[in-house]
Structure formats: C-alpha cells, structure tokens
Amino acid sequence: MSECGKCHQFFKSGGNAADEADTSGNCVMEKTGNKGKYWISKPVTMDSKGCPEFKPFIKVA
C-alpha cells in the first residue's frame, strides 16, 4: 500500500528530522510548466495515503 513515508518525494520537516515519533513532513515535487520549473510542497504525514504521483524508494542492490 502506498504511503507518503515510503515515497522519495517525502521529506521530514527540518525541525523534527531526528524525532522518530513525529511523522510529519512535506511532499516536495519538482514541476515543469511552459513557464519554467517550480517546486511545490504540501504538508503530509508519513502515513498519509499516497497520491497518483507516488514514487517509491528504489532499493539499490
């Protein structure tokens, strides 16, 4: 099941990075439109339901 915490676009908030109990963070995505790039950030938690743009971490062998 896709959850934000398993997506490589999820970033824990800077202030709580070391706090494992705090699951809050941001979904940050790079977008490219006809007027150039922009980066968008939405508050989510690690257990938020993943969206259609869910991108799982790729395990490196």
Next chain:
Amino acid sequence: MPGSTAKTQYLYDNCRWMHVAGGEYVREEVRIGIERIRLYTEMHKQTAGQPEIIRRAKCLEHYLKNCTMFITEQPIVGDHCDAPDVLSLYPEMGYFSAIDIVESDLMVDEYRDEAREYAEYWKPFGLQDKSEPYYSQHELEISYPFTIVETPPFVANYMNMVPPYMSVLEDGLEKRVQWCEDQVESAMKKIRSYPWNGPENLPLLDKIDVWRAMIITGNAVIIWARRYSELAKTVAEKFDVDSKRREDLLEISDICYRMPAEPAKGFKDAMQSKWFCYEICQSIERFASGYSHLEDRLMWPYYKASVVDKSVQPMTREEAIELIECERLKVSERGIAKGRVYREGQPGANDLHIVTLGGLDEHGKDACNDLTDAILEASLNIRTPEPSLAFRYSPKINEKTRHLVFDNIAQGFGFPSLKHEEKNTKMMIDYFHIPPDEAAHWALVLCMAPGVSKRRGTQKSRTEGGGGFCVGKPMELTMSDGFDYSLTNLQTGPNTGDPVQFTDFEDVWNAFVEQIKFAAALSFRNRDVCRRAEMRYCESPFASLMDDICVEEGVGALENKKYPNTWSDMTSIPDAVNSLAAIKKLIFDDKKYTMADMVKALRANWEGYDEMRQDALGVPKWGNDDAYVDDIGERVYTMIADVYQDQTQYSGMHPVPVPQTVSLFSSRAPRIGAFPYGRKHGEVLADGGSSPYVGTDKKGPTAVLKSMARIPQDRYKGIQLNQRLPVSLMRESGEKGFQTWTAYMKAWHDLNIDHVQFNVVDNKTLLEAQLEPEKHEDLIVRIAGYSARFISMPKNAQDAIIARTEQQFG
C-alpha cells in the same frame, strides 16, 4: 528583450502574466483553486462561538500551516495560492462575486461542487448578508448595477489597503508578538487588581481578544515563512540544481527563516519581508487591491546598508536593480479572483498596483535618494506596466531624478503619474491633522489618493477611502425626473421634476444638485454599513499587528479610526459640465431649442436630431480656457466639494473628493444614456477626473491648465488630468524634450494643480496595434489611474486613447 540581466530577461520571458481583457484572464492557464476556501471553512466551522476576531486569526493560522506552497525561479518567494496560475476565493467578502466565480469556467471542474458548498456555507457570515438587512429591496436594486453608485463594497469583493510595512521591517514580528503578549499581561493584571472597576475593565476584554488574535497571526506568519525556508533548503539539497542555483536557494532559505520574524538588515531581507507581509495583508487574510508604499524611502536604510555601505548583504547597484526588476515581475504575476465588475473595470492589468516615489521630507528638502533612481532605472529596463509608478513632484527635486521621471514618461509607459508635492502634503496636515513627519511620508493608496505610510494609522479598507459614484448618471437623471431609461428602467434617483417644465437654468441646476446629493449619500452609506460588518465579522488581525496604533490601543485595523483618510472617487464630471453648458447655451441663452426638444433628443439617443446635435457639439467645452463653460465647471466642482462636506463617515471626518476614472469611462459607458452636449448612449465618458472630454480640447496645453486652475484644487484630494504629448517632442528631440516638459511642469506646479499623467504614443502605432495586435503585445498606454497593455483594452477605450488630443508646444 526587457531586463538588465540574463536572469531578468529569462524571468520576463517566463512571466506568468495575470492581466485581464474583457473581464477574463488573458492566459488560459489561470484557474481558481480550492485550498483557501476549504481551509478557511474548516476552521470557521471548528471555531463557532468564539470571538469573531479570534476566528479570523485561527482561519488564517490554519491556512498558513496547512496550505500547499511553491517556489519558482524568482529570488523573491511567497504566494497566496497553491500553485502557479491558481487563484483563491474570498467567500467572506461577498457572496455574489464568490458564486459567480464558482460557476464560471475559471473554476476547476473537480472542485466546483465542493466550492459551491463552501460559498453557500459562507453566505450568512459574509459581508453581503451582514449588510443587506439595512436596505430596502429598491435601494439594493439601484445600488448593484453600478449606475449612480459603485457597486457596494459588501457585494463587490473589492477592497484596498496600505500595510504599515515599516513597523515589521524595523521590529520584526517576534518583537511585535511580544508587545501584544505584554499588553495582554498588563490588561489581565488590571482586571485582577483591587478594587474592581467595570467601566474601565470590561472594554479590556475586547482588547485582549484583539491582542490574542494578533499573537496567533504573528506566530502563524513566522511559521509560514519558515515553511518557505525549509522548501528552499530541501530543493537546494535534495534536487538536481546547479551550484549557483543551490547557493541562491540556500540564501533564500536563510532569509525566509529570519524574515519577517526578525528586523530586516539588508536590501534582500527588506524586499522579502515586505513581500511576505504584502501577500498576507492583501491576498490571504483578505483581498485588498494595491501595492501602496513609498518605496524609495521605506527601503532606503536597507538599500544603503547593502549597496552604499556594503555592511549587510553587500551587493552592487546593478544587482539591486536586478532585484527591483524581479519585484516588478513578481507583482505582474499576482492574480486575484476578483468579482466580474472589477475584472471588467481594469482591462490590461491584473490589479491596481501603484508604487509611490519622490517628494520632500518634513523639512521641505528633496527626499529622493539613489534608490529612487534605481527604481526608475529598473522600470526603464524591465518595461512592465505593473506596478505603476507615481511621483511626488516638486521643482525642488534634483535634476537627475526628474530626468529619469521624464525618461520613463517619454518611453510611453504612462507613468510615473505626477502628484503635486506641496499641495498634497499640506492637505494631509491641514485637513487630516496628520503630524508633519508622517504627513511627509505619504504614498498613494491606489491611483490618486494619498495616505500615511509609516508605522501608524495607515488606511486598511476601501470603506474608509475608495469607491464612489458616477456624476454622469445624476446628470442623465436630471433630464428624466430620476428615472433610468437607458439601462435599468428603475426610478434610480429622486423625483426632481419633469425637466420639460423647467423654465430657467437654475431649475436644471437645482435638480442636478438633488440628484448628486442622493447619489453621494447612498454611496457613503454603502461604505459605512459595510465598514460596520467588516469590523465585526471580517477583521484583519495580522494587518492590526503591523500597526502601532492598533497594538497600543488593542483595536482591529478596520475598527481603528485615529488617522482618518476619508475620500472617494467620482467619474464623469466633465460630462456634466459640458452638458450643463449645452443646456444653458442652446435653451436658456440662445433659446434655439426648448427643454422638450432636449428631452426628446436624449430619449431618442440623438437619432433624428442631427442638426441639434451638431449645435450641442459646437457649444464651448471644458478645458479650453473658455469662461462660459469654465464658470459652470467651477460651480460644479465647488458644489461637489460642498456635498462631500455635508457627509460624515465612520471615522468622523467629512470626506474629500478624488475625481478619477480608472477605466470606468469605457466599461461603464453602456450604462449611461445620451448627454445634452452631443454624446450618444454608449460612447465613452470623460476619461479623467478633470481632463477635457477626449478630443475636445483645442486651445493647447496652457489653456487646459488654466481651466484646471478654476477647480478649487485645495478642496480635492486628487483630480486626475490626462494629457497626451507628441513622440517627436518627448522621444526624438533630445534635451529639448526635457526642457519643454520641465517648463510645462513648472506652469502646472505654479497653478497648484493636483495631478497630471501623460500618454506618449503616436496614432500610427496605436492604429497598427488595433490591426495586428500580435505584433504589439508589449505596447503600454496610460488608461486613467493605471497603465496597461493597449491590445487588452476594449475597442472603445482604445479609440478614446487614439482620440485624445495630442498637445503641441509653440
């Protein structure tokens, strides 16, 4: 390509312009989003029963903590929407405008049902439902169509304000929040003290609510800014960006962490802090039009530190100009989901963004600095119509700066518009009783009217100053016993008598005065009724936190009235002057026609009355230094100033008039019937507050100025004068152009005339642009209170610009 550097050239080329044409956004990508209305509704429901100002604060807090945010390739960050090209809804400010947008093609289909549900939820809580019970149905019906009065602010969803940026730049929000906490503690101590004193203590309870609301919003804005800091850092460290961009993003991250929480130190700090506060005050906490500030003086300490002293955030002058160019592009990308009336009313622009420059200090000395020049140079480089510039003109201003003002005008931007420095400062002191040091720091609130702009008492609502009524409609109603035949088929004005029975000019005059009085009283009533609702249900706690008076006294920004700034606009005065002159001349002096003839001709829209119309067009017109019509003009302008003095607004002051048109001379023209001087129903109205009707000034620029001098200028806060000067003089004659213009400005200044703005563009270019608009996308012209892209204007407004008399100098 506009732009002084590769960066601003790139940003110009990729600017997400937000201007409108025909009431619609020009770029098809523009859509309405759901986040603001969704988050505001969530919190509004959760806070039922709490003090209204606390609810307002918590709604803002909830939005700022949970909204989606983005950064683009701009060095200045901060937006009020969840993605580029997405705009927000403000349902608490007017039901009609909100539901109109929800049902329009602008609304994303996916969210339409949800947005409709929210708009209906807000209906009983919004300004419209809170104001309408104090009117009869008939009064509402004559107020809404924008005929005699501007659509009431509780329906229009159009406000304006002047954020007191200086307090935040100097203090930082953390200090101001601490100040509010101290105020709460002090009030609680007083409440707990012995003996109990109800009359003294109970008012403190409301003040405590206000301070607590300020604290909530101040802390929320700090968190919001730090979310931008974190986003910039994440992009710098986790995304594939080049080393220069990474360096820039880390600097942005550092600035957003400190701004606006802490005092600004350098130019980049100040620019970012100002922008954050602007977005909150005018696009998130609620919508308010404008970009009002005296930028060169407000930002000078920080520019000086970075560019001159190089002590903090050192940068070259060229880098500072580049940042100002970026600011102009950032403003050009600010879009607002305004009601239809105002989308139609500002063609070629996206809002009335006007920055003020120049002027004298409180000692009467030239207050311009190198930043004044840098801003003017940036404008020349980037060539955006927004933000418009206003310049406080005095012959005491140094020649280098005045030359840069001239250079901008000569390019045809239509700005800076010029305001008479000494006249306007004097009114701030003498009429509004503003302390001299604050009076000397005025900036235009929107197009024309000055307001204080330091730390205290800045204007926060259009219900204090703005809006207005159309003088042309009362003129039309004078000739129809108050019945609106040309648009609504309603008894719109009072019954002032069958005009056919009028036996002398004074009968016409008296009826006209009664129609004006009715329109004026209705207009000011609409504002104050809305003001009451704003104070109670739609306060702005963050704007309150920014204002020293509000923090000192524990009052909301909209409730505060310590520094009144009561003014309003009216359009179409020269139409009334010319109409009265035609009636007097043709009917009562020459007796060539009767009142019955005139009434029939007007009702027929002059069809079948060609000879009579030619006679009417031949009567002397305002703006030619002709005593026959100028005597009437002086009488009309004096009467209007008297009527304004009769009114008293919420803030306790009698308002002062600011005749100007924005683009209403064009967009409102179909709502005004034929006029006695020969104008047909639908033809454009007079395009300025005092300017001669388009093409009717035949005696040269000096004659225009002499007519303007007949107006009691000191009883007016702003009087718009549009003039057009030849390209051959302004752009092609070298120093002769500057010298001639300087001589003109001296005559203007000596005659104590409030305002003037210039179009410098030839008809050949304008006609080519009408035929091949795609080749003239960047052609800028002056409309009335703002500048805009010529090709985005309606055809009748384009034709009016073409028809403006091009003044020649002998």
